[in-house]
Amino acid sequence: MADELELLRRADPVPAHGPHYGDGPLDHNAERRLAALLNERPAVRRRPRLVWSLAAGTAAVVTVLTLLLSGPGTTPAVAAPRPLTIRADATPVSLTELAERAARAAAQGQGAPKLRKGTHVQSWSMGMSDDKPPVTLPEERVVRWKADGSHSELVVATDPRHPGRPVLRDDGGAPHLVEDGHVLTRHTYPPSWSDAPPESTPPHDAARLRAYLQEAAYTRTPLTTPELLDTIDELLDHWTLGARESAALARILANTAGLRPVGRVTDRLGRSGAAYEYRSAGTRRLLIMSPSTGQVLGLETVFTKADPQYGVKAGDVMDYSAWMR
Template identity: 30%
Template sequence: MDDYRAVRELLPAPPLTPDVERAGRDRLAAAIARERLRKGRRAARWTGLGLGLAGAAAAAVLVVVPATAPTVPPARPGVVAAPDGKQFLLAAAASVTSVPDAGAWWGSTLVNGSEFREPGQGYVLRQSQSQETWIPADPEGRTWYRWKYLGAKPATPQDEAAWRAAGSPESWTYAKKAPGLPTEDAPLGVVRAAPGKPETFSTEDWDFRIMLADKPLTKMNEVPDTPEGLRALLGAPDDQATIDNTARLLFFAPVTSRTRAAAYRLLASLPGVAAVGPVTDVLGRAGQAVEYRSAEYPTTPYAGETRTRLVIDPVSGMPLSIETRSVTDGLLLEYTAVQDSRWTNDNPLKETK
């Protein structure tokens, strides 16, 4: 599938005036032409929630292409409703503006994973991996990565008891491709308990740009920092897709603190975002959460109805985790937890190779 077409499908845009539409198409065409001339580079793409949850690299290209969509009534500037229970999003928006957003590198460490039943269906396994990414503010710089498979283990104390009763196996073999993370053993139908060795590498394959503004993604000063502006940029014909786009921006893009605050205020105003209250995220951290029905499907081959939960630290305003569960039995289908994310002038991976 063409990369740009895939992104257009994932990020449909709200209606624009004819002049803005023509200007946007002209900028997009020029940007695509420049990319085709750039040797040794290829445009990566957003792949929805699966991008972070499946352990893909940080969001690389956010292409906003004008598209036909139902007219959305204009919002009153500065007015953002926060239905009962979602006020913590506004508190997070106020807190996150104090987080520094200047530096030579955007560093993030994510833990991605999923839960699934062992072959005999006797207990649930949780499989995970860590992904450390360092994106340069310099658009010509190399992006650095460190990946590590963290292994698989019983998901809960009850599952651990069933695992011990089954002889404490260190690997599990499925009849077909193994569920969970796309490890080298997965095509063989094998899931292993043992962690892997870390792998560190750098690449120039990603061109971190936002095409509409023609700015590096690590320098997102042109991205709106108001809820109304973000809705115009990330909005879609339905609220579900707008929520998905906003969540991806919060969790996977090195946006400024003001833009992150605007994203929280936008989420607080959208119907379909329901407050959950105090929760513990997948890494055991305390936070406040909202849930919604995603317009996207989890990367796992699950056909049932799902709910996606965003867990936020209301004190710092930083996102903690994004988790997708089965509505039927609450099984944690996939997740991304943000262990750390920050702007800094130092890249600890740069001297490792």
């Protein structure tokens, strides 16, 4: 559906949340909260897992899909994306310096981006099961809000790494191909309002924004760095931050333990960014930010240890989100 994909590409960013039916599948935020309640490892439960109805023929099916998607001599589209390449920088931008740059950009005011409710995001997530090969499921989502509080959400299957080529999906319990730009879901939701984060408007003061994120994480204990990054992920799935909010967020990140500058990257949408790394047991989180405005461009999670139970190798990308204005 080329027309649908073009509509999505031109859409103004605005939030991506909405009521979920009680008997429907959990979204990735609900999966993450459930994992926290069950004290599960986030590497396993953070994203939905595939449930395939295939038996011994699964490996052969995936091989056929790989050939269909790639053709001779090309990189298979089924394979997980490679981690972003970090280019060493003799003088990497510290988060403190980045926060100061973001504050100056916000202070200029004239022409600075404004806060908008909603999001436009390209994402890749690894689907896993106990005994089937993992596959990466790419999609793009945009949500538009209207003045009366109603909103619409459009989700399409597309992968900018392979424009125009078929995309692998697992809908219906079995892996299959759909055309680039295939509409996965299209919903319109009636007016609704909430005064609880992350539905409510985020503040543009660093101290108040930190309290807002704390409340959005449903905990009274200080957020760990991984919890903060998860909550920022959720925030950006609801809001497109303006210059002042981005500056406040950069200030919070500058005072966050364990995040260190590692150099420059070109993200999966071709944008140049400053990269900040956080390592924990089994994973590496890479936060990509605009070096001039402090806007969060993307967040990547990579496995640093193999997990044979799920067919995961060290260096596999678990998930990646690229947010757009």
